[in-house]
Amino acid sequence: MSIGAVGLRERKRLATRRAIQKAVLELMEEKGYDQVTVEEISHLADISPRTFFNYFASKEAAAIGDGPSLPGESDLAAFVEAGPGQDVLSGLSELLATAVESAGDELELLHLRRRALKEYPQLFALRMATMRVFEDELAVVVARRLERDDPQLAADPEALTDRARLITLVAFGAMRHAWASWADAEGRMPLADRLRDTFGQLAEILVTARSKMIG
Amino acid sequence: MSIGAVGLRERKRLATRRAIQKAVLELMEEKGYDQVTVEEISHLADISPRTFFNYFASKEAAAIGDGPSLPGESDLAAFVEAGPGQDVLSGLSELLATAVESAGDELELLHLRRRALKEYPQLFALRMATMRVFEDELAVVVARRLERDDPQLAADPEALTDRARLITLVAFGAMRHAWASWADAEGRMPLADRLRDTFGQLAEILVTARSKMIG
DNA sequence: TGCAAATTTGCACAGCAGGCAAGAATAGTC
DNA sequence: GACTATTCTTGCCTGCTGTGCAAATTTGCA
Numbered sequence: 001m002s003i004g005a006v007g008l009r010e011r012k013r014l015a016t017r018r019a020i021q022k023a024v025l026e027l028m029e030e031k032g033y034d035q036v037t038v039e040e041i042s043h044l045a046d047i048s049p050r051t052f053f054n055y056f057a058s059k060e061a062a063a064i065g066d067g068p069s070l071p072g073e074s075d076l077a078a079f080v081e082a083g084p085g086q087d088v089l090s091g092l093s094e095l096l097a098t099a100v101e102s103a104g105d106e107l108e109l110l111h112l113r114r115r116a117l118k119e120y121p122q123l124f125a126l127r128m129a130t131m132r133v134f135e136d137e138l139a140v141v142v143a144r145r146l147e148r149d150d151p152q153l154a155a156d157p158e159a160l161t162d163r164a165r166l167i168t169l170v171a172f173g174a175m176r177h178a179w180a181s182w183a184d185a186e187g188r189m190p191l192a193d194r195l196r197d198t199f200g201q202l203a204e205i206l207v208t209a210r211s212k213m214i215g
Numbered sequence: 216m217s218i219g220a221v222g223l224r225e226r227k228r229l230a231t232r233r234a235i236q237k238a239v240l241e242l243m244e245e246k247g248y249d250q251v252t253v254e255e256i257s258h259l260a261d262i263s264p265r266t267f268f269n270y271f272a273s274k275e276a277a278a279i280g281d282g283p284s285l286p287g288e289s290d291l292a293a294f295v296e297a298g299p300g301q302d303v304l305s306g307l308s309e310l311l312a313t314a315v316e317s318a319g320d321e322l323e324l325l326h327l328r329r330r331a332l333k334e335y336p337q338l339f340a341l342r343m344a345t346m347r348v349f350e351d352e353l354a355v356v357v358a359r360r361l362e363r364d365d366p367q368l369a370a371d372p373e374a375l376t377d378r379a380r381l382i383t384l385v386a387f388g389a390m391r392h393a394w395a396s397w398a399d400a401e402g403r404m405p406l407a408d409r410l411r412d413t414f415g416q417l418a419e420i421l422v423t424a425r426s427k428m429i430g
Numbered sequence: 431t432g433c434a435a436a437t438t439t440g441c442a443c444a445g446c447a448g449g450c451a452a453g454a455a456t457a458g459t460c
Numbered sequence: 461g462a463c464t465a466t467t468c469t470t471g472c473c474t475g476c477t478g479t480g481c482a483a484a485t486t487t488g489c490a
Contacts, residue, residue, distance in 0.1 A: 009436075009487060037476065048439050053478060088420075125344035132340045166392045166416055173388030177381045201381055208302070224456060224467075252445065263470050268447060 017055055019045040021065045021109055025116040028063065033120055063120075064127045065113055070137050071099040080141065084149040088142065089206075092171045093199035095141075097192040114183055128176065139168040174198050232270055234260040236280045236324055240331040243278065248335055278335075279342045280328055285352050286314040295356065299364040303357065307386045308414035310356075312407040329398055343391065354383040389413050 023044040027036040038059050042049040056062040070076065079095045117124040143164035147154045153163060178198040182191045238259040242251040253274050257264040271277040285291065294310045332339040358379035362369045368378060393413040397406045 012487090013437090038478085039476085050440070050479095051438055054438075057478080059477070121347065125347045126341065129337075129340035129344040132336065162396065163416065163420075165395065166389065166413065167420060169388035169392045170385050170417065170420075171388075173384035173386075174381065177384045180380065181377065198381060201378065202385065205303075205378075205382060205385075222457075227456090228468085253447090254445090265448095265471070266469055269469075272447085274446075 016045065016047060016051075017066070018109060020047070020052065020055055020062050022112065024059070024062045025065075025109075025112045028116045028119075029112075033063065033123065060123070060126065063116070063123055064130055065109065067127075067130045067134050068099065069134070070141070071095060071102065075099070076141055080145045080148060082145070088145060088149075088167055089171060089174075089199060089202065091145070092142070092167075093174075093196055096171070096175060097195045100195065101190075101192045111187055114187055118183055131172070135168055135172055138172075139165045142168050174202050231260065231262060231266075232281070233324060235262070235267065235270055235277050237327065239274070239277045240280075240324075240327045243331045243334075244327075248278065248338065275338070275341065278331075278338055279345060280324065282342075282345050282349050283314065284349070285356070286310060286317065290314070291356055295360045295363060297360070303360060303364075303382055304386060304389075304414060304417065306360070307357070307382075308389075308411060311386070311390060312410045315410065316405075316407045326402055329402055333398055346387070350383055350387055353387075354379050357383050389417050 023041045038052050039049050042052045075098050079091050082091050143161055146160055146164055153160045178194040182194040238256045253267050254264050257267045290313050294306050297306050358376055361375055361379055368375045393409040397409040
């Protein structure tokens, strides 16, 4: 296997992983989550039921699907090095919008999942729960940014990660809002645009809050 | 059954519900989540395994436990009617702090759960996910507040609920941060204080963001 | 081609979870 | 206090979920 190329093995694994997720979601739309069995899913995905569990720990995990992953290092660096002139939340807005725009081949799965999970708020909430990993990764990046922008925070590592985590969680709240309105609109407007819109509204709210706090 | 009093039936139901949650958490601390069976839980809670499922849909649901409920109407009214002079996030900070302070008899369960779930981030995340219901209830209250404060928003019901939802989700992000630092500190400082502290920090961030957005 | 490593599969089994109907406890009525 | 309706608990039975293990298959590499 030549350097840089992705081996057949890994490609097959990814394909199987996606086939399973696609199968669950399609069957869910057809007959509802509870009526779908692992046996059916496996049949549709062309694997044995035992193999299903080599890929996902549970039927639920397959329905929820893989979480998002961080944008590439170049995008991250752009965010980290934007400098103290740009406010952090605006920077996050751009970073996240960029991230979802580069979804690429996962787009079909994204829409299938949106439709299927819309019927199951519990599963949707569970998917949100799996975002914890993403949140943690994001918090690290935010910390990198704060470290550069704010020498005072940089001197206190504990306060730094604490602050980074707060910002990340708040930004994540905005992200959830963007997702919700995207889903409400049946995905007609790109998710990235929703994100920018939501963060814009957030800025409005903050400005209002600010004027009240000082006024 | 006299008016106002809670019947024996309901009291017993609540007691059983709490006994189950207590049993799961204690067994979890003793031997780990996976090693705990519904049979053991039922035995410790003095009910049949079948009855267990009359109370909780799954072992997981019992481990996660009941979500929080809204504060009393008097507290809600105080928040709703605080007037446009108080910024909404500050108001939410007080409302939420008040809510957790009136936990009362659930306090033992609260601490038991904190300890037990700390070992299981997945379950903790799941518990966060079940807060959706709480979020929705809270969003309704926030909408009531906005309707009073902002005539412009009141005229557009859709924009109103959308805005209320965004504020709620952002506040919930802050709440998650408060929970995290409370759990980190082993619950030594009251959760309510953590909440106030976190919302204070949030205000700081907003001030910074504001000065950058206008500067 | 042939060997080593990774992956898939079948099999067996414990535990989860729900439908159903019989029995027990509770509430309301007289 | 006895009677009846309602609600709750329990046992039984069943199907599905999820895992350990070992055999069989596929892929990577020389």
